[in-house]
Amino acid sequence: MAASVLPSEVRSDLSAAALTSIGVGGPIAHLWPVQHPQDARNALAYARDRDLPWWVLGGGSNVVAADAGLLGVVVQPAKPAGLGVEILDVSDKCVLVRVRAGVAWDELVAHSVAQGWQGIECLSGIPGQVGAAPIQNIGAYGQEFSEVAVAVHALDTRTLASVRLESAACQFGYRSSVFKTNPDQFIVLGVDVALQRDRPPCLAYAQVRDALAETAQPSLTQVRQTVLALRRAKGMVLDPNDPDSRSCGSFFVNPVVPAETAAAVLADLVRPGETAPRWPQPAGTVKLSAAWLLERCGLGRGHGQGRVGLSTKHTLAVVNRGGATAAEVLAFADEVAQAVQARCGVTLLREPVLLGTPSLGDSAPTAAT
Numbered sequence: 076m077a078a079s080v081l082p083s084e085v086r087s088d089l090s091a092a093a094l095t096s097i098g099v100g101g102p103i104a105h106l107w108p109v110q111h112p113q114d115a116r117n118a119l120a121y122a123r124d125r126d127l128p129w130w131v132l133g134g135g136s137n138v139v140a141a142d143a144g145l146l147g148v149v150v151q152p153a154k155p156a157g158l159g160v161e162i163l164d165v166s167d168k169c170v171l172v173r174v175r176a177g178v179a180w181d182e183l184v185a186h187s188v189a190q191g192w193q194g195i196e197c198l199s200g201i202p203g204q205v206g207a208a209p210i211q212n213i214g215a216y217g218q219e220f221s222e223v224a225v226a227v228h229a230l231d232t233r234t235l236a237s238v239r240l241e242s243a244a245c246q247f248g249y250r251s252s253v254f255k256t257n258p259d260q261f262i263v264l265g266v267d268v269a270l271q272r273d274r275p276p277c278l279a280y281a282q283v284r285d286a287l288a289e290t291a292q293p294s295l296t297q298v299r300q301t302v303l304a305l306r307r308a309k310g311m312v313l314d315p316n317d318p319d320s321r322s323c324g325s326f327f328v329n330p331v332v333p334a335e336t337a338a339a340v341l342a343d344l345v346r347p348g349e350t351a352p353r354w355p356q357p358a359g360t361v362k363l364s365a366a367w368l369l370e371r372c373g374l375g376r377g378h379g380q381g382r383v384g385l386s387t388k389h390t391l392a393v394v395n396r397g398g399a400t401a402a403e404v405l406a407f408a409d410e411v412a413q414a415v416q417a418r419c420g421v422t423l424l425r426e427p428v429l430l431g432t433p434s435l436g437d438s439a440p441t442a443a444t
């Protein structure tokens with residue numbers, strides 16, 4: 076085990092509220108930047124020697140941190156000095172790149188689009204770091220991280236060994252992975268992704284296709300700009316001038332239920348002439364739209380009074396309207412989930428991860444845990 080001392084770059088003057096997009100959570104005892112596996116080993120040794128809890132924090136866009144704070148070691152991948160993107164291999168068709176965990180995800184997308192590399196253009200505007208992309212297998216507008224993932228480099232916190240997990244070993248699923256289901260086992264330090272050099276942009280998502288209907292052969296840049304515009308209209312791009320973006324993005328994942336449950340729920344809630352959103356999944360299950368369920372249960376945009384409520388632009392985002400606590404956020408989210416459960420019997424699972432011990436309201440478990 077490495078020497079157990081506090082390096083000078085470790086900070087003790089920050090709060091989780093300042094480092095997370097939803098802006099809640101108390102003080103952080105030790106914010107420990109990591110660049111290399113040895114930094115992470117040192118951080119874990121420090122925590123273990125003192126019997127302190129530890130967590131990993133990326134860009135803070137998918138966590139709700141406890142009001143009591145994170146009174147231990149918070150490991151955070153550091154932004155690399157350069158771009159943090161290394162080309163490992165290139166052919167006519169494909170480029171294989173290694174990206175450091177501390178790179179901002181959207182900087183990777185912008186760089187890839189500028190280089191003409193296809194595969195992640197629809198994931199434009201997702202906040203957070205590259206190191207977090209595999210955790211819940213980020214996805215949006217017809218693409219998912221797993222489609223380009225070749226391998227994930229991480230520190231295994233049980234053995235302290237550096238490991239390389241091939242994509243198949245990452246067990247990627249809908250907002251899920253081996254990292255999400257084993258939350259304390261890996262600290263992701265980098266990813267290898269394969270991007271295409273000879274492919275047109277992805278137009279799988281109807282809203283993107285419709286927005287570009289008049290454009291013959293849209294470019295990667297046009298798709299990126301379209302996705303960013305669609306996201307901005309929904310408060311889904313972090314923007315200090317948009318109070319609706321003070322959130323974790325979607326607070327609930329779309330529920331996947333047995334086909335019979337889906338049929339019963341839809342028969343009950345669908346209005347005449349309406350086609351409800353539903354996506355058949357493997358093993359006779361159906362994915363329903365959590366946003367649609369909320370709306371049908373009377374919980375529309377802007378719902379809620381006080382310091383926490385639903386976004387006025389996107390039903391699924393729980394927003395800190397100013398000065399809210401983690402306890403208030405979780406209590407409000409519980410209320411919403413319970414209302415849906417009571418009205419149509421569907422359990423909504425929380426997408427963001429709780430860091431620290433929440434003081435109140437915890438009936439909606441995190442997805443995939």
Ligand SMILES: Cc1cc2nc3c(=O)[nH]c(=O)nc-3n(C[C@H](O)[C@H](O)[C@H](O)COP(=O)(O)OP(=O)(O)OC[C@H]3O[C@@H](n4cnc5c(N)ncnc54)[C@H](O)[C@@H]3O)c2cc1C
Nearest residue numbers: 133134135136137203204206207213214215263323324428
């Ligand atoms: C406005 C907004 C829009 C969003 N839109 C989308 C979207 O379209 N699609 C989507 O999938 N998500 C979306 N999100 C959620 C979020 O941006 C993603 O989940 C993102 O990948 C989180 O990255 P982060 O660096 O902020 O992670 P954090 O929020 O800091 O951490 C999230 C979880 O991952 C763990 N973690 C983070 N980094 C590492 C690491 N290096 N090693 C091990 N564990 C780690 C943390 O411990 C925590 O459990 C949105 C969020 C917001 C605020």
